[in-house]
Amino acid sequence: MRLLTVKGLDKKFKTVHAVKGIDFHIEQGEILGLLGPNGAGKSTTISMISTLLKPDGGDIIYNNESIIKNPKAIQENLGYVPQEIALYPMLSGRENLMFWGRAYGLKGSTLKKAVSEVSEIIGIDDRLKDKVKTYSGGMQRRLNIGVALLHNPELIIMDEPTVGIDPQSRKHILDTVLHLNKDKGMTVIYTSHYMEEVEYLCNRICIMDQGKIIAEGTKDELVKANNPKTNIHIKIDRDMESAIVKLKTIESVETVIEEEELIKIISKQDEQLFKNIIQVIGELDVTILSMDIQEPDLESVFLSLTGRVLRD
């Protein structure tokens, strides 16, 4: 069943055309990824779906009803996790959960049950009594998510929920999202500029760039539609510059960049590729320290679509 349809959605700020008439939809039970670099327009899109911003054009249909005409249609079914921590730092974790639960219309034993359930899911039950301002960044992030889960929403929208936190909290959050989707049947829109997260979680992905959705589909569809590329990461002991120049001469190779002391090669499918690489590097007086061959991924899809890397 189609839960949400976005049609020709458009938003201009004074000097920026942030969202340029985009279309996409979400089926019930899906995890839809919204992937894009900084400033792509992800948060703006999400703000419009969450009824925070009024679009300048287009429509958003939730369960057959326009939420622009009737914001209430989505509000009570929506769990919104903003990109920023939106909590009351002076209140305790428990007080925050209770307050936001009430804001969603919960009360009495339902509220209490929801609070204890959610605090278990997000794993902060032992710190519930403490003021939120004493929480670590990761705990605040988790509570930020928890607040959106209390009323058992049909749809959760998460805007970069893992920004700036430790790997452990991040893993916890990703697993939470999967749990909510699989065990509670929640539909999720997940925004990120980490392609691994989106790849790991999402059934379907929209790639956004400069206010437009430039590609959409499952990971496999995206990879296939954009000519599957092979990613090879090579680490050599020295003379990276010469190696990069040489590697670029291989016919099937499309891009070679240096990142994090690795040479990252993106190439068309080519049976001779590995042989050619070994040969080219063999001509230099260097030692190969490691070589990692990756399946084509969203990073390479984005790169081939825009000529830029996802992360700055």
Added chain:
Amino acid sequence: MRLGQLIIKDIKNIVYDVKSLAILIVMPVVIMSILGVALKGVFGNESGSGITSMNIAVVKQYDAAKEIENFQSEAEGNALINQGDVLVEDINLDRIFFEEFLENKEIQEIITYTVVDETKAKELIETDEIAAIVYLPEGFVYDGLVNFTSLGRNKVKINIVTHQDYAFSNQILISILEGFSEKLNIEKARNSAFIGDLISKGVNEHIGDIVANLPENMINNTETILEHKSANRQKSITSFQYYATAMMSMFLLYSAAFGGKAILSEKHEYTLARLSVTGISIEKVVISNFVRVSLICILQSSFMIIYSNVVLGIEWGSLITIIIGTLIMSITVGALAMLLSVITLATGSFSFASFFEFAIIQFMALVGGSFLPLEVLPEAIGNLSFLSISGLGIKIYTNAMYELPLSANIGTYTLLLSYAVVLVLIAFIMIKVNGKKVKAC
């Protein structure tokens, strides 16, 4: 979500925040206490009313009996002196100065005197026991009698020698005495009418006039200590009482400034966006803020009144006037906070709230009489006092102290409530007009 939940959250946010709580509640109490200590420091020893007095010595350089005798023998057969029906005793400056003036209840609260000879007086001032010596010159009684009964203008002169450590107290002493002697000379023109006035009501009734006639530079130094007294009131209140109301009314305005910033802060903390996503309207949010500020004001007022009463011994007077006044003041300040919060939200910056804090509050405090009582302010400024919410607060609370009937405040109550209504209306209109700008994100 019910408004009540929003309000509880808003209150918790303050109560848990030691810093804002301190600013809103502890600060006024601290300032009130400092004021109390400062006022006590000016004077020597404490007296029952909370006001304390300064000690002076009076040196009589005349012989009253002899001067009256001189006057009477001269008056006989002197056509220029019109004794009429006036009894010498009534216009005897010796009696007026001591019995009507220095023995007056209000003056007594400020000045304690002893009559001594010159040597003793000098000794007292050297041993720091008195703040000043007042010399009543030879001819004091005689000149007074002549002035009152004839067209003659023998200037009545009083000399003062002051102790340099008591400069502040002495400013007051000088201005009071100047007022006194000025009265005697200026009012001479109206002759017996004045004398009758002086005698029937006592000099105390004129202290208000005296204060009002003080030269500009005197006012600056005397305003904090002088008895605040108006001629047509039943009870008098001390300056300490007056400044308690002035401080309190002014501090309530800071709560409005605080509330004026609160909603934009929520926007910056993104909780406003979250509230909006749950379907809570901006109107509800600002109304909650209104109620919160009103409750803070009630809390502030009660705290200050009880503290100043129990610890500083300030009498606040009629309870019913205070309760109704506090409620209405709090509502109006809450409404002010609501409008401020809408303005800061619409402009997206705290600058208007800051402007309010640093300019409008000061303006209201000035024209409302928080710095100087209206009686000593130039009339042009005093005429603006109806614009000042804090000024109207002072009016209500001092009326409570004067124990005026509740009806004396109806006008002020009504004015304050109309301000509240207007402020709320403007706030709602601004939300409507600004639409998009007063949104959560």
